[in-house]
């Protein structure tokens with residue numbers, strides 16, 4: 001089969017590597033990919049939101065199955081266009097992708113189906129915000145309704161901040177939507193639970209914990225993710241049952257009733273409080289960098305899984321996982337998530353000798369005159385698997401030191417929740 005992979009981050013490099021290990025694959029085409037994917041696949045330069053161009057290139061390269069990595073093309077309806085043109089594709093359609101594309105849509109589904117989530121109010125006008133403020137306690141979480149590239153959530157400690165944040169959203173700070181969601185602040189521990197879904201069934205696809213804040217000890221502004229590990233020990237069998245029965249099953253049933261059954265990866269972002277799961281968010285894709293820690297643990301041929309899911313045969317597909325644990329640390333350009341330098345030289349990458357349990361996924365990289373250069377704030381995901389998170393982290397940090405990339409930084413405390421509690425976990 002020829003596989004088309006849409007996207008250009010660390011998640012897509014991890015997907016590309018796993019796809020390249022499949023016996024079912026002839027060629028892989030990445031739209032547009034990065035320097036890392038170009039070693040495993042053919043990168044095809046295209047704006048992935050120019051759907052007609054993407055379709056033409058998919059037809060030209062005779063692609064049998066398309067995998068969509070990021071949320072934006074999913075939310076804007078790439079799957080609908082490809083299916084209409086008889087292209088086999090794995091991912092949710094435009095309606096189902098609203099689970100991520102519209103927080104108001106997601107919250108309404110929760111309310112109508114008793115899915116445990118933070119109490120909320122959807123507001124279209126500032127006077128609604130002011131009225132709700134009279135009966136709510138602080139802190140209050142203010143969210144933009146539509147996609148906001150990870151910048152749409154503010155935890156507000158004062159009423160003044162709530163009004164300022166909401167006003168900015170109403171004025172169009174995020175082009176995707178002008179609605180505001182006000183949410184109760186949930187305390188607890190976050191975890192991400194993943195499933196793969198087709199029209200008939202769904203299967204477990206791993207757990208992970210991300211580290212969203214830029215600095216050690218979870219300080220500083222939110223980022224796209226500074227590192228992750230898998231599995232997430234907080235997700236016990238007992239908790240998993242609750243996640244499935246209280247959150248996942250009612251949501252998938254609701255979309256079926258709305259005649260738009262979900263298919264694709266589903267990322268269930270959770271807050272765990274007193275062993276009870278609360279839904280914080282749905283993402284209609286794999287997480288980044290969670291994908292980079294989950295895929296190295298997958299034993300089953302991923303293309304077989306995609307192929308079966310795309311033809312609604314997931315039920316008969318056995319998905320097996322390795323026992324080993326996995327971690328990734330994100331190497332960023334200094335200044336990220338604010339202003340940072342691009343074009344940093346990262347050629348050392350070719351000199352670092354890696355064992356077969358180590359891997360470096362490219363996130364923001366490109367080739368420039370045969371040299372690998374940085375092309376984004378999150379540059380590389382240095383990953384490894386093993387038996388203890390503590391030892392894995394030591395191995396990763398050693399590899400980062402060998403890379404010795406100037407003007408870069410990383411968090412040295414990824415996994416602190418599981419490592420510092422128990423040295424040998």
Ligand code: AMP
Pocket residue numbers: 118141150153183184185186187190212269280281
């Ligand atoms: P989201 O984009 O909805 O995942 O929000 C980004 C981050 O904000 C989450 O990963 C949480 O750390 C935090 N967050 C979002 N909603 C809440 C909430 N209701 N209570 C506490 N923290 C939240």
Ligand code: GLY
Pocket residue numbers: 210224225283286287288289290
């Ligand atoms: N790591 C968070 C996300 O992919 O949304």
